[in-house]
Amino acid sequence: MDATNEGDAAPANSRTKAERRSDRELVVTRTFNGPARIVFEAWTRPELMMRWWAPKSFGITLLSCEADVRTGGTYRLVFGHPGSDQPMEFVGRYLEVTPPTRLVWTNEEEEDGAVTTVTFEEKDGRTLLVLSDLYPSKEALDAAIASGSTRGFGEQFEQLDELLRTMSADGGRA
Amino acid sequence: MRAAAPFYTLNYMVQYSQSRFDASFAALSDPTRRGVLEQLGRADASITDLAEKFHMTLTGMKKHVGVLEQAGLVTTEKVGRVRTCRLGRSRLEEEAAWIERYRQLWDARFNELDKIVEELNRKEKSNGRDE
Numbered sequence: 553m554d555a556t557n558e559g560d561a562a563p564a565n566s567r568t569k570a571e572r573r574s575d576r577e578l579v580v581t582r583t584f585n586g587p588a589r590i591v592f593e594a595w596t597r598p599e600l601m602m603r604w605w606a607p608k609s610f611g612i613t614l615l616s617c618e619a620d621v622r623t624g625g626t627y628r629l630v631f632g633h634p635g636s637d638q639p640m641e642f643v644g645r646y647l648e649v650t651p652p653t654r655l656v657w658t659n660e661e662e663e664d665g666a667v668t669t670v671t672f673e674e675k676d677g678r679t680l681l682v683l684s685d686l687y688p689s690k691e692a693l694d695a696a697i698a699s700g701s702t703r704g705f706g707e708q709f710e711q712l713d714e715l716l717r718t719m720s721a722d723g724g725r726a
Numbered sequence: 727m728r729a730a731a732p733f734y735t736l737n738y739m740v741q742y743s744q745s746r747f748d749a750s751f752a753a754l755s756d757p758t759r760r761g762v763l764e765q766l767g768r769a770d771a772s773i774t775d776l777a778e779k780f781h782m783t784l785t786g787m788k789k790h791v792g793v794l795e796q797a798g799l800v801t802t803e804k805v806g807r808v809r810t811c812r813l814g815r816s817r818l819e820e821e822a823a824w825i826e827r828y829r830q831l832w833d834a835r836f837n838e839l840d841k842i843v844e845e846l847n848r849k850e851k852s853n854g855r856d857e
Binding site: 566567569572578580590604607609683698 | 836839843846847
């Protein structure tokens with residue numbers, strides 16, 4: 553499928569590329585100006601992860617980050633977001649930790665979560681990072697995409713409707 | 727630690743925080759268009775069906791549907807002589823938009839990560855000089 557570069561496609565000059573590489577795999581790539589051991593460190597020290605995993609521009613905050621970064625170790629990330637009082641929790645297990653070249657972990661906060669593999673490939677002092685989210689099936693990835701689509705927006709339309717009614721009622725009184 | 731689940735909520739913020747917000751809001755400010763969305767929420771419908779239901783001319787309804795389509799709230803597809811309307815964008819458009827949001831999340835993360843890599847680089851170099 554070659555839909556990734558059409559429509560809402562990324563600006564061609566962006567350093568971060570993302571594509572659906574197969575029925576059940578998403579792949580993100582980016583090059584960093586530093587050796588692999590440094591980039592790897594930023595992915596594996598919780599106090600460093602805290603600083604970049606929840607970008608401010610996305611309106612989410614990382615409330616806590618516990619990660620026992622070794623093969624078989626577990627992690628638990630808790631996010632806060634303005635859309636809800638309930639924090640969101642993300643949990644899983646590291647299947648492979650090979651400094652400074654490869655990290656593999658599971659995503660177990662919901663069923664049929666992806667297995668994430670990150671590889672760090674150093675060349676001339678720069679590091680090519682490749683992140684893959686591999687879902688157990690095409691259906692699982694399709695469902696993840698569908699859950700974030702505008703098709704599920706019925707409830708929000710109702711809320712907006714309510715808001716517009718309130719606004720026009722207020723306008724009438726003023 | 728994955729991007730997919732946060733999108734469920736992030737989607738709302740990203741989708742409506744950008745220019746699309748204006749188009750969506752303008753599209754939704756009209757009671758007929760909100761009625762059309764409500765109707766399409768129950769079942770897909772042709773422009774002719776919608777025009778009848780809302781007691782409008784075909785041309786009038788086409789205009790309303792056009793505004794909703796521009797805002798990405800409705801997709802239309804012409805089969806033979808009938809143009810069918812349904813909620814949301816086409817599946818391919820949805821997927822491309824979702825992947826773009828996924829990319830934007832990683833891009834935003836990586837922009838922050840760049841700063842940390844730079845900082846660690848500097849630290850390593852100055853430590854190297856100290857030794």
